[in-house]
């Protein structure tokens with residue numbers, strides 16, 4: 336059950352503020368614009384309640400000082416006490432989904448799929464604490480995390496945002512993640528956002544933004560279950576999901592948003608729409624706005640379309656198609672979240688204790704990420720006890736992902752779709768850099784050309800995917816392109832998915848070629864897979880003597896070396912069934928024969 340979120344004193348204050356607000360001010364509070372589409376003057380003139388950064392949307396040179404200065408300007412505009420205004424401090428939101436990874440020099444944690452393999456709720460709370468501090472360092476108050484998706488088909492491009500295919504781990508982590516982010520709410524915390532409500536991980540064939548066709552009992556058992564834990568830990572915000580449930584879009588579902596989430600589960604905080612997510616509700620934007628507000632969405636992530644959103648919502652209230660009581664309910668929730676967070680008492684961002692704090696990207700923070708990397712590694716094969724490697728051995732390091740911090744961080748790092756190479760991920764170590772630090776004699780040859788009989792005792796070949804985010808990471812049939820709208824792209828633009836199969840040898844044949852080249856020279860290979868999901872790697876597994884699933888470890892590649900050289904044991908256990916064939920829908924509880932390695936597998 337959800338707990339009482341708001342103190343009586345805050346409720347009184349919210350009522351007092353609400354009673355003084357004009358309709359324009361109320362509708363403004365319900366609006367969240369993207370930073371590139373709204374200036375501080377817009378915040379002042381239209382009373383905007385919130386601004387966000389879309390993936391990779393960063394001010395200036397993306398330094399802490401740039402972020403804090405930007406937030407200062409928005410905050411000052413929101414606090415303007417000029418005529419016709421009630422100062423209400425603004426909330427700034429970001430996708431800090433694996434650390435505050437859009438910001439240069441941040442500590443980048445493993446994506447959720449790796450954390451799921453760690454099976455360590457205490458670690459999760461510490462990861463969230465560090466993330467909160469690195470978010471606060473930028474003057475930001477709100478992160479769109481944790482993702483509570485329970486992914487039922489690994490072809491989904493957002494599989495890496497999920498802790499597990501099974502609600503058990505997602506539920507065990509949900510509350511701890513919220514506690515870590517929101518601990519000490521009034522001094523030392525950020526506002527968390529459980530997303531995406533609901534059924535995001537259950538779409539048919541794993542299609543991003545698709546349809547989750549399951550019974551209500553199944554929706555509850557698999558997809559709603561983790562939200563009970565997040566709500567019990569006091570999560571203040573929830574994001575609606577792009578997907579549909581049995582053909583009805585979640586963004587327009589009064590049943591799911593108002594009756595289930597706010598009614599049955601008792602959620603008192605605010606529900607935010609996903610990025611332009613209401614656009615898909617109806618061909619006419621005005622109709623879409625009314626549908627979404629009446630369904631129960633309180634704040635609207637409307638990126639560049641915010642002026643049109645405001646115009647339409649004002650019209651609907653005037654015409655009576657959206658009741659004033661619904662507007663008041665939405666604004667009350669927004670004010671209560673701001674009050675509970677102590678936002679009204681906080682000084683401007685630059686004067687807050689954690690702004691530009693020296694702990695950002697510090698060794699102490701990176702040590703937590705490195706621990707998370709170590710605990711997330713899953714050993715799938717280890718013939719003739721190849722691992723751990725000896726530091727004195729002559730080690731060849733190869734593979735396209737060996738020296739690529741961008742690739743090992745994955746999507747939602749610096750840019751929405753992630754980056755390639757080492758340059759943009761400032762700080763940390765690539766997997767190769769970690770190995771070199773542990774074994775100074777190691778030798779890097781990305782394509783394995785240096786492999787010659789007798790020259791090396793062992794090889795570490797780092798293979799896998801390159802970064803992607805959302806639908807662009809889907810593995811789907813070529814006749815089903817990704818439909819996407821954003822600030823830069825008109826609604827319905829078609830984009831290419833990552834590929835059409837889970838089979839690594841088909842999508843990335845270069846990986847198998849490098850492993851084989853080295854193995855044929857008589858050098859036993861340890862394959863390290865960097866990927867956002869389990870992949871069909873039957874051929875690579877057969878060609879390698881040892882095989883490690885490293886997921887998307889983030890900035891601290893050294894954590895991989897820590898375990899390869901035996902300083903720490905392998906302790907990761909699969910939180911996803913490992914597929915034998917390319918359907919991607921083998922899950923815990925299915926006939927064992929479907930999975931190559933079952934849920935929970937992992938060698939010591």
Ligand code: BGC
Nearest residue numbers: 389390610751820821822823
């Ligand atoms: C994403 C944003 C991203 C934007 C880029 C949107 O669909 O949700 O995070 O920044 O596209 O145009």
Ligand code: BGC
Nearest residue numbers: 388389390430479530609610
């Ligand atoms: C994603 C959300 C994200 C938002 C803001 C959307 O495209 O689905 O998870 O929070 O963009 O970047």
